[in-house]
Amino acid sequence: MNALEVVNVRKTYKDKVAGKPVEALKGVSFTISAGSIFGLLGPNGAGKTTLIASITTLEEPTSGEIRVFGESVLDQPLKTKMNVGVVHQEVINTGFFSVSEILDFQSGYYGIYKNKERCDYLMQKLSLYEHRDKKVKQLSGGMKRRLMIAKALVHSPKLLLLDEPTAGVDVGLRESLWKFVFELKNEGVSILLTTHYLEEAEQMCEQVAIINKGELLYNGTPKNMIADYSQKKMILTMKDGNVHQFTESQKLGVSDVLAKHHVDINQIQDIKIEEGRLEDAFSKMVAL
Numbered sequence: 451m452n453a454l455e456v457v458n459v460r461k462t463y464k465d466k467v468a469g470k471p472v473e474a475l476k477g478v479s480f481t482i483s484a485g486s487i488f489g490l491l492g493p494n495g496a497g498k499t500t501l502i503a504s505i506t507t508l509e510e511p512t513s514g515e516i517r518v519f520g521e522s523v524l525d526q527p528l529k530t531k532m533n534v535g536v537v538h539q540e541v542i543n544t545g546f547f548s549v550s551e552i553l554d555f556q557s558g559y560y561g562i563y564k565n566k567e568r569c570d571y572l573m574q575k576l577s578l579y580e581h582r583d584k585k586v587k588q589l590s591g592g593m594k595r596r597l598m599i600a601k602a603l604v605h606s607p608k609l610l611l612l613d614e615p616t617a618g619v620d621v622g623l624r625e626s627l628w629k630f631v632f633e634l635k636n637e638g639v640s641i642l643l644t645t646h647y648l649e650e651a652e653q654m655c656e657q658v659a660i661i662n663k664g665e666l667l668y669n670g671t672p673k674n675m676i677a678d679y680s681q682k683k684m685i686l687t688m689k690d691g692n693v694h695q696f697t698e699s700q701k702l703g704v705s706d707v708l709a710k711h712h713v714d715i716n717q718i719q720d721i722k723i724e725e726g727r728l729e730d731a732f733s734k735m736v737a738l
């Protein structure tokens with residue numbers, strides 16, 4: 451079963467920017483299988499937030515279709531709402547209520563009136579419990595973002611959309627946040643996330659899609675993307691003190707590279723290999 455199917459989605463914003471309509475999505479298709487973590491990656495303005503807004507029916511695609519657990523989001527908006535949790539990129543400052551009140555209201559919005567256990571659990575997991583009586587305006591930026599994540603999860607959605615969940619979250623909390631995301635995945639939640647931290651995407655995501663200027667450039671595993679688009683660096687220190695550096699396709703093994711450059715293996719003192727990273731592959735692809 452697919453958690454999400456995005457089928458040839460186009461979105462043209464009619465309100466004109468720079469005198470002409472903006473084609474934010476130019477026919478994007480991909481699927482997310484249930485229970486996996488999927489990274490939607492792309493530079494600023496690529497169309498990531500537009501796609502997320504289209505999944506939650508906040509925006510309507512100009513053409514194409516989006517299905518959540520097999521059902522068209524536009525045909526079944528209520529089901530979509532119950533199945534999907536979303537953390538928007540922009541932090542919203544609703545100032546006057548406390549953390550625990552906000553989670554209460556959010557539960558009520560989904561028709562769940564006795565949700566204390568779930569809310570307490572989420573506050574614990576997201577390091578918000580000790581801040582539960584603080585009003586939103588008293589929270590730091592990172593706390594606000596964690597509150598938004600808790601809010602998105604009060605109704606135990608099966609598909610979670612995270613638009614830049616770690617922007618502005620400090621290193622320690624970022625790690626605990628990812629741990630929590632893994633826990634959700636292990637409970638069977640499907641996750642779509644966007645991030646500009648490609649190292650995180652490399653570690654977290656089973657599948658990634660790269661979009662740029664509204665077009666899908668790649669859809670596959672980070673491992674394959676690295677193999678297809680990045681290079682590894684091999685630094686050889688020879689017994690005579692010379693140092694050679696070779697930058698080669700990720701697909702070539704050590705012996706291939708040595709043979710290619712006619713290096714006598716007996717003359718090598720030391721080899722250091724720097725594997726290609728998703729970030730290199732991404733930069734190369736987006737610059738194409």
Ligand SMILES: Nc1ncnc2c1ncn2[C@@H]1O[C@H](COP(=O)(O)OP(=O)(O)OP(=O)(O)O)[C@@H](O)[C@H]1O
Pocket residue numbers: 463464465467472473474492493494495496497498499500501539
């Ligand atoms: N409401 C809107 N009206 C007109 N144009 C819009 C609107 N929202 C987004 N756009 C345009 O659509 C394109 C895609 O924007 P989007 O916010 O989806 O990008 P993004 O990939 O989320 O970028 P970022 O990484 O900066 O968050 C951009 O050119 C943007 O200016």
Ligand SMILES: [Mg+2]
Pocket residue numbers: 498499500539613
């Ligand atoms: Mg965005």
